Amino acid sequence: MTPPDAPSNRWSDLDRPPLNLSALRRGLLRPGALWTSLDVVEETGSTNTDLAARAAAPASGNPPAEGAVLVAEVQNAGRGRLDRVWTAPPRSGLFLSVYLAPTEVPVERWGWLPLLTGVAAATGLARAAGVDMALKWPNDLLVTVDGVERKTGGILAERAGDGVVVGLGINVSLRADELPAPTAGSLALAGAVSLDRETLLRGVLRSLEQWYGEWRAAGGDAARSGLQAAYAAGCATLDRTVRAELPGDRSVVGQAVAVDGDGRLILATGDGLQQPVSAGDIVHLRGAAGGLV
Template sequence: MACMTPSDAPHNRWSDLDRPPLNVAALRRGLLRPDSLWSSVDVVDTTGSTNSDLAARADGLAEGTVLVAEEQTAGRGRLDRTWTAPPRSGLFFSVHLTPGDVPVRRWGWLPLLAGVATATALAQSAGVDTTLKWPNDLLVTVDGAERKTGGILAERAGEGVVIGIGLNVSLRADELPVPTAGSLALAGAVSTDRETLLRAVLRGLEDWYGRWRAADGDAAASGLQAAYAAGCATLDRTVRAELPGGRSLVGEAVAIDGDGRLVLSTGDGLQEPVSAGDIVHLFAGPSEG
């Protein structure tokens, strides 16, 4: 009888022993408490997009619903960019929130809130210094260079918001989709256990969401505005903002204003807030040499 080589073996959920599947029962035990924000946790082997799945069910969906996928085949980022990675190499999940008592004009802070919660959780649970690129990227340092290891996408759905988070956890150098990508493993993480990381991120998100909601969505009063600014790698740098309509703007990123917008100081001395756009870091800030 011929022996199967590893390359001939059929793919299954245990094919990559360095990437075990998530244990949904353990996640539920750790997250679903009577006083918790999280109302349900489900894990699917594969789906197109967890954001799309939750958004399609948003009407009547309980706040705190969490959907995790071991693999996303049509994950989406901002500007309809795709997000793909090998099965079980990262965390790909979405949550449904209904902050109905917070003025809708303040809901724009939710993706920034998710960024603060995720970066803080990763620093604590993975031991990796994670910074924020406005408005929704998570950066780590790999071989002395900034690399994107995660992204956040928030979308209105029904009476609430679906927030999707994608994180490269164990992605190896030869698996990176683009040279500017990174992973927690490549950044020297002390832990790449996805259950530990997911619990930490969801607990951090619950904590920051509770503070923000208790302050009626006031980012300054809740401490969110200051926390985002402190962890934002975009501030104090010269950047180019690619704005809707094909316009671009170059200036120094000087502040995050009360509406979560990035404030650029342009060459003519004016300060212009940017509420949407693609940001390119051009030059490092003074502290980075």
């Protein structure tokens, strides 16, 4: 018999209780809603990998419908952009993926989905946790800890089957000695008024449903749906000097002046040119918070 305080016991950390699947389904799965299914697994390698595998192999008999949500209490092979590893103690955060299939939206506009998810997550978490959130282009969620910007969440979108799997990882209750990197943070360290993961998850998914619905109704037009303006308003990258580390070991330094209609970051460089960046790592070189992010 496993002792009650064993690390594998779901209730071994009373400050981090397991998610209540029945309550989440009651609150999120309703007629006419975007969310069509919600599953919580105790442990997996990556929710994105699991959901994408189902979408890519419909003959398996278990393809996801649009609006499928998969949540893990712990991921042991979570991935961020550029195949970076995302790790956290069990039940210390939100680790989830959703399957979206905006077939009525031109595929060339699907690149807005990770930015849309960032806006939705930041909005939902600000309401549910009472913490100021910011966005770092293209897909990081930032909080302020002791006056310094810290990454508390990340987003990873991947084409799968006829749609897109969007993964979201958020550090909720991580303590300082549990952070995976010096630049990381958590909602707890940022002074959140609530660390209840069910409340936070409902807030994020309801916000995502609203933003996705408005963007899809506008045919994926980020300007007409209000998404482009909302992203710019919450983006901590804009109006700062940044270094864009681009594919092919290239880099560009400039001031981030805009996010254009395609979701690209526009840099004003020292030679007076404006360069759009569609993919790459962004380093904040200086700004209101100071330091490097």
